[in-house]
Amino acid sequence: MKALERCGYRISCWLSRPRPWHRPQSATVGEVWSCLLPGDVLLIEGSSRLSTVIKYLTQSSWSHAALFVGSEAALRAGGHPGTAFVEADLAEGVRLVGYDEFSGYPLRICRPVGLADNDIQQLIEHATQRVGHRYDLRNIFDLARYLMPLPPVPVPWRRGMLALGSGDPTRAICSTLLAEAFQFINYPILPIEEWLRDEKRCAECRRRVFRRRHFSLFTPRDFDLSPYFQIIKPGLGAGFDPHRLHWASSDGEGEVV
Numbered sequence: 001m002k003a004l005e006r007c008g009y010r011i012s013c014w015l016s017r018p019r020p021w022h023r024p025q026s027a028t029v030g031e032v033w034s035c036l037l038p039g040d041v042l043l044i045e046g047s048s049r050l051s052t053v054i055k056y057l058t059q060s061s062w063s064h065a066a067l068f069v070g071s072e073a074a075l076r077a078g079g080h081p082g083t084a085f086v087e088a089d090l091a092e093g094v095r096l097v098g099y100d101e102f103s104g105y106p107l108r109i110c111r112p113v114g115l116a117d118n119d120i121q122q123l124i125e126h127a128t129q130r131v132g133h134r135y136d137l138r139n140i141f142d143l144a145r146y147l148m149p150l151p152p153v154p155v156p157w158r159r160g161m162l163a164l165g166s167g168d169p170t171r172a173i174c175s176t177l178l179a180e181a182f183q184f185i186n187y188p189i190l191p192i193e194e195w196l197r198d199e200k201r202c203a204e205c206r207r208r209v210f211r212r213r214h215f216s217l218f219t220p221r222d223f224d225l226s227p228y229f230q231i232i233k234p235g236l237g238a239g240f241d242p243h244r245l246h247w248a249s250s251d252g253e254g255e256v257v
Contacts, residue, residue, distance in 0.1 A: 031234035031235060032107050032109065032234050033099055034234070035109060035232055035234045036068045036084075036109065037068070037111065038068060038069055038070040038073065038120050038124060039067075039068070039111070039112055039115060039120040039123055039124065040067075040068040040109050040110065040111050040112075040232070041065055041066070041067060041068075041109070041110040041111075041112075041178060041223045041229065042065065042066045042067075042068055042085065042102065042107060042108070042109060042110075043062040043064070043065055043107065043108040043109075043110060043220055043221075043223060043224060044062065044063065044064040044065070044066065044102055044105050044106070044107060044220075045061045045062060045063060045105055045106040045107075046063040046064045046105065047105070048063075051063035051064065054219070054220070057219075058219045058220070058221050059221075060219070060220070060221035060224070061106065061221075062108065062220040062221050062223075062224060063220060064087070064174050064220060065087075065174045065175050065178055065220040065223060066085040066086065066087035066097070066101075066102070066174065066178075067085060067086045067087070067123075067124070067127050067177075067178050067181065068084060068085055069084060069085065069086055069096075069124045069127065069128060070084055070124075071083070071084050073124045073128060074086075074096045074128070076128075077096060077128035077129075077131055078096070078131065079096035080096075082098040082099070082100075083096040083097055083098045084096075084097075084098060084099065085097050085098070085099075085101065085102075086124075086127045086128055086130075086131065086177070087101070087174055087177075088133075088135055088173050088174040088176075088177045089135065090135050091135075092135075093132065093133055093134040093135050094130045094131050094132060094133040094134075094135075094177060095131060095132075096128075096131055108224060108231065109231070109232035109234070110223040110224060110226070110229040110230070110231060110232075111229060111230045111231075111232050112182070112187055112228065112229055112230075113228065113229070113230050115185070115187065119185050119187070122184065122185050123181050123182065123184070123185050123187075126180070126181040126184045126185075127177065127178070127181045130177060133177075135173060173216075174220065175218045175219050175220050175222065175223075176215050176216045176218055178218075178223070179215040179216075179218035179222075180215040183212055183215055187228070188210060188226070188228045189213075189218060189222055189223065189226045189228065189229075190213065190218070190222050190225065190226050191210035191211060191212060191213065192210065192211040192212075192213060193208060193209075193210060193211075194208070194209050194210075194211060195207070195208055195209075196209055
């Protein structure tokens with residue numbers, strides 16, 4: 001068993017290693033960090049082999065997600081100074097990491113709206129309590145079957161065919177870790193909406209209810225697509241004035257116009 005674990009760890013390291021031709025984007029990193037608030041979801045466009053697979057399967061730029069918990073919560077959860085995020089890493093499992101882990105990658109901030117301080121605290125505690133859990137590769141395979149079933153299966157039937165991960169509660173992937181935490185505080189990501197009869201009000205009345213999707217079916221892009229998360233653009237937060245931009249001339253000589 002230990003030999004299989006060592007082999008799996010080496011494969012995980014190989015899959016999660018950044019690709020050599022990835023070109024970092026670091027122009028707005030400082031602005032991103034200054035905009036973060038506890039409870040924010042940080043989406044990352046990774047460059048590893050696994051990231052390439054996730055981006056292909058989900059048809060999205062975002063291959064990884066992490067929860068910003070802040071330095072104080074990270075220290076209380078056993079992190080070292082400088083850690084501020086909870087993420088599920090392929091090789092290391094659920095862990096606490098710092099800002100340097102995501103420096104140089106394209107990033108997006110997704111912020112939940114309308115949560116009280118107590119809600120944020122419960123969200124963070126739920127996520128940090130899972131530090132040390134392992135990564136669920138089985139869930140990756142199940143997501144692939146869900147998104148690209150072979151043979152072709154109608155969408156409504158796919159959910160029943162899923163094994164929904166390994167079934168081990170100590171395993172998670174990045175997006176399911178966050179989805180489970182938000183569902184714990186009853187915050188919607190992409191819920192299933194239904195209209196049911198409300199005969200208590202009147203014979204023809206209807207009321208809208210939400211049903212949870214299983215947390216193992218969420219991918220990083222779902223936080224971007226969700227209508228319940230606000231997209232934070234750091235470049236606009238400090239006050240953007242288009243009249244202060246310097247444009248090069250159209251003849252290519254570099255004159256400022």
